[in-house]
Amino acid sequence: MSDATPATDPAAPLGADVPRDGSGGLAFGVDVGGSGIKGGIVDLSTGELVGERFKVLTPQPSTPAAVADGIHQVTDHFAWTGPVGVTLPSVVSGGVVRSAANIDKSWIGTDPYPLLAGALGDRDFSVLNDADAAGMAEDAFGAGKDAAGMVMLLTFGTGIGSAILFHGKLVPNTELGHMEVGGVEAEHQASSKVKEDKDMSYEKWAGHVSKVLTAYENLFWPDLFVAGGGISRKAHKWVPHLTNRTPVVPATLLNTAGIVGAAMAVSAHLRP
Incomplete structure (x- = not known):
């Protein structure tokens, strides 16, 4: 269930000249929280969003498959086809989710990379702790x-x-x-x-x-x-x-910090 209504052509408000594939110094970040999954396109030279962020409600229960579908809704809203950085309220170590705060406990032990590939297709991903992403953003741009x-x-x-x-x-x-x-x-x-x-x-x-x-x-x-x-x-x-x-x-940076940090992470090919 979304708390925003996607436009018929969700990519139109950004303009046809905005690349959606991770080129042009742009990257995509998604910040997963207990109540909402929000994301947007980030200009990596400024740390600013290109256009508005988009948010859907975190599904309940917030199982890995359900959250992955929510992430797909957010990226699809922007017709984004490139790499995606994702934050979780979790410890992510060795490519495995080790804890789960405010999301379903079934995340623990999950490898998020094949999960996201199944939902979003074959592309690069970075998955990291939400505070780590916010810290990266505040350190670089905030x-x-x-x-x-x-x-x-x-x-x-x-x-x-x-x-x-x-x-x-x-x-x-x-x-x-x-x-x-x-x-x-x-x-x-x-x-x-x-x-x-x-x-x-x-x-x-x-x-x-x-x-x-x-x-x-x-x-x-x-x-x-x-x-x-x-x-x-x-x-x-x-x-x-x-x-x-x-x-x-x-x-x-407040509400955009997680999105910006997630975008930075995938641009740097970071995989904790």
Whole structure:
């Protein structure tokens, strides 16, 4: 079921001169989430979408075959025939999906590449963790683009997603939200869901975030933290209360970061 109505000629709004095969410095990214599957064509020179993104609702249950069909709907909307990058809310290691957050548990143990080839045909794919994709995009085109050294993206939502980039190179599948800090998983004390569930003030919540960030920086010594997730839009309410030593800036790409990072991944032939 789609939450958008495809046009009779879905490719028309982009113009006939927009290549749909992965040439011309363009690539395609799809960001799979628990509620929606969204995608679009990305200009790799700017990190901007060519035209609007398109979204369909994530099927329920969100089995591999059903999600692959949703990805096909998104690419077909743009008449895209070239390579496709895909994010999943999962650890993807050795070409296998190892975990499943907000998608059906039947994804665990799945090899996504033949699955996607069956749904979309013979073309190149890259499948990677959604936070990793967002981190790549923010590092190249967003809040981290002018930073040197190590950039760490943290997405504060239901949990805490993480991505580490060192001089633009991704260290995949870090999953730092599950790291114990003071005997408690980081995301169980510093996610935005915890703030909401416990009705914390921004100042009190920032104290928990500072504790987690200090643990991360003592291990990795990043040069910059980029804060993502919906709560990053209100960074002015909590970032000034942080007490860790590493600078923290809000993400700038927001809803397009996963799409852009997925497109970057397939362009670079990245397969974690």
